[in-house]
Amino acid sequence: PTMSSPACPICMEGYSPAPASPALPKTLACGHCFCSACVARLPAHVAPDAAPDTIACPTCRRTAPRAAAAVNFGLKDVLEKIVPASAILCECGEDSAAFFCSKCELNLCSACDHKVHSLFKSMTAHTRVPIGQRDAVRPVSCPEHHEAVKLFCRTDSSAICLLCRDYGAHQGHEVVLLSTVGAQLREAMQRDMGQLTLGRDRAQGQLAAVDTCAGDVDAQAARATAEIREYCDALVRAVRSREESLLREVAAIQQAKATQLATRRVGLETACAAGEAARLAAGRALAGSDAMLAQQQGPQALRAAVAALDTATDVEAIDPSILVSLDPALVEQIGTFGAVGGPSAPVVMVQEGSVSNTAAVVAWDAVARAENYEVEHSAAKGDAPFVAATAGPGLRCALQGLIADTAYVVRVRGVGPRRACGAWGQCVLTTLARARGANAFAPFRFDPARKGSAIVADPA
Numbered sequence: 001p002t003m004s005s006p007a008c009p010i011c012m013e014g015y016s017p018a019p020a021s022p023a024l025p026k027t028l029a030c031g032h033c034f035c036s037a038c039v040a041r042l043p044a045h046v047a048p049d050a051a052p053d054t055i056a057c058p059t060c061r062r063t064a065p066r067a068a069a070a071v072n073f074g075l076k077d078v079l080e081k082i083v084p085a086s087a088i089l090c091e092c093g094e095d096s097a098a099f100f101c102s103k104c105e106l107n108l109c110s111a112c113d114h115k116v117h118s119l120f121k122s123m124t125a126h127t128r129v130p131i132g133q134r135d136a137v138r139p140v141s142c143p144e145h146h147e148a149v150k151l152f153c154r155t156d157s158s159a160i161c162l163l164c165r166d167y168g169a170h171q172g173h174e175v176v177l178l179s180t181v182g183a184q185l186r187e188a189m190q191r192d193m194g195q196l197t198l199g200r201d202r203a204q205g206q207l208a209a210v211d212t213c214a215g216d217v218d219a220q221a222a223r224a225t226a227e228i229r230e231y232c233d234a235l236v237r238a239v240r241s242r243e244e245s246l247l248r249e250v251a252a253i254q255q256a257k258a259t260q261l262a263t264r265r266v267g268l269e270t271a272c273a274a275g276e277a278a279r280l281a282a283g284r285a286l287a288g289s290d291a292m293l294a295q296q297q298g299p300q301a302l303r304a305a306v307a308a309l310d311t312a313t314d315v316e317a318i319d320p321s322i323l324v325s326l327d328p329a330l331v332e333q334i335g336t337f338g339a340v341g342g343p344s345a346p347v348v349m350v351q352e353g354s355v356s357n358t359a360a361v362v363a364w365d366a367v368a369r370a371e372n373y374e375v376e377h378s379a380a381k382g383d384a385p386f387v388a389a390t391a392g393p394g395l396r397c398a399l400q401g402l403i404a405d406t407a408y409v410v411r412v413r414g415v416g417p418r419r420a421c422g423a424w425g426q427c428v429l430t431t432l433a434r435a436r437g438a439n440a441f442a443p444f445r446f447d448p449a450r451k452g453s454a455i456v457a458d459p460a
Helices: 036-041 073-082 110-117 121-125 131-137 162-166 178-233 237-287 290-295 298-313 328-334
Strands: 025-027 033-035 054-056 063-065 099-101 106-108 128-130 151-153 158-160 175-177 348-350 360-364 372-379 387-392 396-399 407-415 425-430
Touching: 025 036, 025 073, 033 036, 099 110, 106 110, 110 121, 128 131, 151 162, 151 178, 175 178, 178 237, 178 290, 178 298, 237 298, 348 407, 348 425, 360 407, 360 425, 372 396, 387 396, 396 407
Parallel strands: none
Antiparallel strands: 025 033, 054 063, 099 106, 099 128, 151 158, 151 175, 348 360, 360 396, 372 387, 372 407, 407 425
């Protein structure tokens, strides 16, 4: 005997779950278990007051009528799960079972299957499956009455048999057909699986957006670092300390955004993995019987996975822009290349809600000594040249003819008396790719409440 094959303690032969098998486990009144053959062979206990055909338990010597020995259904159910299909005997007890009839609830060899199901025309329509697949179609039995489970008690949320409803603990409870509950649960799970698929696709799409945003953050960090170094090299030695401070600020912002993106990635990947696990579990549950489906937690786990995906994707976008302040007053005092005494750099921002697929509106603060303003824009990636936009004395400009789903650098500078040009102020915007839902990444926006909200100097 092994752990996977319990054996009778008398004959040391392994038990069998087949009803007609001599190795079927039976339990005496005292609770000890032996195979059917050994129970039949036990000698009768001879005593003046003993009932006819009384036997004594070989383990504890307690006496009881031989007919009181009952099938150990608990051990029988365990054996049916651990005994391989080839070891399951036919009801005839002679050959290994080849088929299981879900209607008759019988294990049959090929010969017995033909005999049983050829008796009447109506029996030819019975569903028979290979013996290895019987757990998927075999009706679940009530553990108390050993009757087929065909009802569902809504009061206690459990599958029950007819005897449970009429005579057992579920009398007077709200009871419906198990098949009705199964159909409702299947419909709900199919609907939730559709939502799960949509949520998973949405999460995967946002994972791609996270990767793109991470690349934009790195590109913006590199651009900001280069501009800061170029700016600081043009200043006197007194501003060297400011240069290092600005670089530390950019590094801190970059690290913070990288941490945010990493956290977002972990959350989305975790939600996707949980959703996939829930989808697979739901598929297995849907392939099982109604009773198994009703007593498992598949529907709740599926809804939880859908909710987790909705939570993971319903988040605000991370702006990849890295914006710092370069002290315009200091720039004005020291001067920049070709713009000594010119207007200072304006603070440029994207007008909220103005960005579309092909257009956007930028605005800026008025600067001293500026009579007019020049506006230019260029694609952030590559070496695309800056294109001049309509300029004038106003403090806003509408950009037209932009390319969808593209990041742009927009810069503005003031023009003073005698065409004295000031320093450039700039911002970054990204045009929309398409109409987005509530869970999609929003376009990058300027936050006027944020300290140091734009790169305000460009010595170019």
